[in-house]
Amino acid sequence: MVKDEKIGRTPTMTTESLHVAVVDIGNLKKLGWVVEGPCVTESGTDIDSCIEVLAKAVKSGPMALGFEAPMFSPYGRNRCELDKARKGEGNRSYSASGGACSLTKGLVIVPYILEGLRCRSKATRPTFKWRGRLSEGDLLLFEAFVTHVGKSVSHEGCARLALEQFPKGQENRALFESAIEEPCTMNLLGAMLLRMGWTDDLTMLSEPCLVVRHKGTVGSAKKVSR
Numbered sequence: 001m002v003k004d005e006k007i008g009r010t011p012t013m014t015t016e017s018l019h020v021a022v023v024d025i026g027n028l029k030k031l032g033w034v035v036e037g038p039c040v041t042e043s044g045t046d047i048d049s050c051i052e053v054l055a056k057a058v059k060s061g062p063m064a065l066g067f068e069a070p071m072f073s074p075y076g077r078n079r080c081e082l083d084k085a086r087k088g089e090g091n092r093s094y095s096a097s098g099g100a101c102s103l104t105k106g107l108v109i110v111p112y113i114l115e116g117l118r119c120r121s122k123a124t125r126p127t128f129k130w131r132g133r134l135s136e137g138d139l140l141l142f143e144a145f146v147t148h149v150g151k152s153v154s155h156e157g158c159a160r161l162a163l164e165q166f167p168k169g170q171e172n173r174a175l176f177e178s179a180i181e182e183p184c185t186m187n188l189l190g191a192m193l194l195r196m197g198w199t200d201d202l203t204m205l206s207e208p209c210l211v212v213r214h215k216g217t218v219g220s221a222k223k224v225s226r
Contacts, residue, residue: 017061018134020166021054022144023113024159025069025106032155034163037063043156051113055120062134066144067189068162069106070094072209075186088180088211092147103188111192118198126193130210131174141189142166143209145179148216161214179213 019037026032033050034043040057044050057063073094074086085093093099117139118124126139134140144162153161167176190204 018168019057019061019063020066020163020168021057021063022066022068022159022163022166023050023110024144024146024155024162025067025102025109026155027105028109030155031109032157032159034156034159036163037061043160045156047109047113048116051116051120054113054117058117058121058124058137058139061136062138062140064130064134064140064142064166066142066162066166066212067106067110068144068146068158069102069110070099071106071110071141071143071189072182072185072187074182074184075206076184086180086182088178088213089145092145107188110189111196114192114198115196118196126189126198128187128190128204128207128209130176133170141209143180143189143211145211145213146216147213149214158214161216162212165212165214167212176210178208178211180211181208185209 017038019035019040021033021035024032028047031045031047033045035041035053035057037057039060040053042053054063054065083095085095094103123137124139125137126141128141130140130142144159146158146162149158149161167173185206185208187205187207187209189209190207193199193204194202
C-alpha cells in the first residue's frame, strides 16, 4: 500500500476539500484502488483496507467515489436496440464479454464496499448530482471507464488513470459532461443503495450516473480494461 497522509490541519469545507477515489473492479486478487485528497492519499489492492481508507477520507469532507465497472444499463429501449452499446461507449460495450464480466463482479463487490463504508460513516449521504456543490457528508457516486490501456497497466494503475480524469472543483464539474449518456437508465448503484437500506428514494433507480472516462491510444494497446 502506498500511503501519504497529511495530518495536523483541519480542512475548510470548500470544493477543494473534496477527496476522489476510484476502485478498479476485478476479482479479489486483481482489485486496485486509489484515494486522493487534502487529508488522505493512499492506494492499494486489498478490499478491506480500501473500505477503511474510504471511511477515513469521507469523515474529513465530501468524497467522490467511482467504480470501474458498468454501473447503469439502458432502460426502455426498442427491441432492436436492447443489447447494443450505451451511447458513447463505441466498441467497448457494457454488454460485450469484458464489460459483462466486470458488471457481474461489480454487482457483488460494490455492495460489499458500500455496506462497509456505510457502517463506518453513518452520516454520509450518497448522491448522483455531480454538477452541484458538495457539502460535508456527501458521497458522490460515479462510474469510471478505462479503455485502450496496455497489459503493463495494473488495476491500481487503471484506477489512477480514471481518477486523473475526474473534474476538480465545483466550477469544472458544473460544466462536465458524462462520457456516456442514455435518455433512460436503470441505475445499478441506486438499486444497491435501496437494497442495503442506505436510501428510500426510489428516484435513484432512474437517476443519471456520471461516467468519467480515460481512453488510451487505440493503436498501441493490446489489452483493454473491459
